Amino acid sequence: MSSSSLEPRPSNLFLGIDVGTSGIRAMVIDRDGRICAEASTALPAPLHYNNAIEQEPQLWWSGLCHVLQELTNKIDATKIRSLCLDGTSGTVLLCDKNGTPVSPGLMYNDARADAYLNVIARHAPANSAVHSATSGLAKWLWLQAQPYANKAEHLCHQADWLVGKLTGKYHISDSNNCLKTGYDPITQQWPQWFDHLAVNRGWLPMVTTPGSFIGDIQSAVATPLGLSPQTQILSGSTDSTAAIMATGAQQSGEAITSLGSTLVLKVITEQPLFNKGYGIYSQPFGDFWLAGGGSNSGGAVLRHYFSDQQMQSMQTQLQADKATGLNYYPLLHDGERFPHNDSRWPARLTPRPERDVTFFQGLLEGITQIEHEGYRLLAELGAPYPKRIYTAGGGRTNRVWMEMRQQQLGVSIVIPAHTEAAYGMALLAKQGFEAQT
Secondary structure: OOHHHHOOOOOOEEEEEEEOOOEEEEEEEEOOOOEEEEEEEEOOOOEEEOOEEEEOHHHHHHHHHHHHHHHHOOOOHHHEEEEEEEEOOOOEEEEOOOOOEOOOEEOOOOOOOHHHHHHHHHHOOOOOOOOOOOOHHHHHHHHHOOHHHHHOOEEEEHHHHHHHHHHOOOOEEEHHHHHHHOOEOOOOEOOHHHHHHOOOHHHOOEEEOOOOEEEEOOHHHHHHHOOOOOOEEEOOEEHHHHHHHHHOOOOOOEEEEEEOOOEEEEEEEOOOOOEHHHOEEEEEEOOEEEEEEEEOOOHHHHHHHOOHHHHHHHHHHOOOOOOOOOOOEOOOOOOEOOOOOEOOOOOEOOOOOOOHHHHHHHHHHHHHHHHHHHHHHHHHOOOOOOOEEEEEOHHHHOHHHHHHHHHHHOOEEEOOOOOOHHHHHHHHHHHHHHHHO
């Protein structure tokens, strides 16, 4: 054995940052994926007026600097080799050539651009992810019509702008953030039909694969934050995709169910899948595609009837092997998106039994049935039926519900060690760095 083989490997660290609606979270992992340090900070709530929802971009940068400074108090940040960050999907702003914002940040759920939906519908293909007032493209068209647009040089997604603050490069994005702005992931280019919308192509960012090298951090930024000037900044993703990356799902046929306020299903497939009627679209995911849809059912219905404490106490009384037969379709209001595309689809929440635990189990059974129908629909449309389902969201802590789901869906249910978007970005930073060496 040579003497060089006895030398320890460099203690490389990798940083992932999740920029969410209510706060920013950062995680540092080592080469084995172990978490070495974490930091977080809250963000002020976005401003709401009518259907406009916006936030001051400087708040994102201040929050990012805060979590980075907190991390440098916990670890030797000069060992961080690379950094990836995510932002909320569809959050955009305009900035000048120096990166100074000339518009507010229009948040992911800002719907002020609904007047542009008709013109988008006339020209955008049905399989595009832009058919929503909250899409990046709709917001872009609205921003382009504002008086301050003549001061702009770049349209940036939230993640793009923060990467620009780190590198000085404001013209680079990634394929996940650009999906709802109209980028075609199949042809890997901005589409020709943009010309019919009079889109300012000079604002279009260069699109990279998530995890691609963008540049080293600027020394003027690195030094006060305690980072090495050689820290590599890699292109990131959206917050929802980052959370999927964190689970470890990566092979065709593996799926991810998010048991959050709503029920979101995603399956990894070898071929892209699109269906405008059910809100299904696909995005690149490594060597594969990520396709899925979202139901209006989910945890919000459960919390409408029970507190977290009540649900926790009832878990031990659930009987996974003894169905209630209540046949609920749990919705807060009539109307469903997926797996039934029907604005009048009826909520079914009666009869309500005397025992709360029976009602609770009936709700869980109903949500599980919707999950089963959703994956069957995706399979009918061309995706593989899941061979394994990773579970994210608050509902994953209910072990009996996991047993109920496993019996109903007929596949293995996996509760991953990590579901945090920041961890997903740290993994991407690690993978992107190691791919270069």
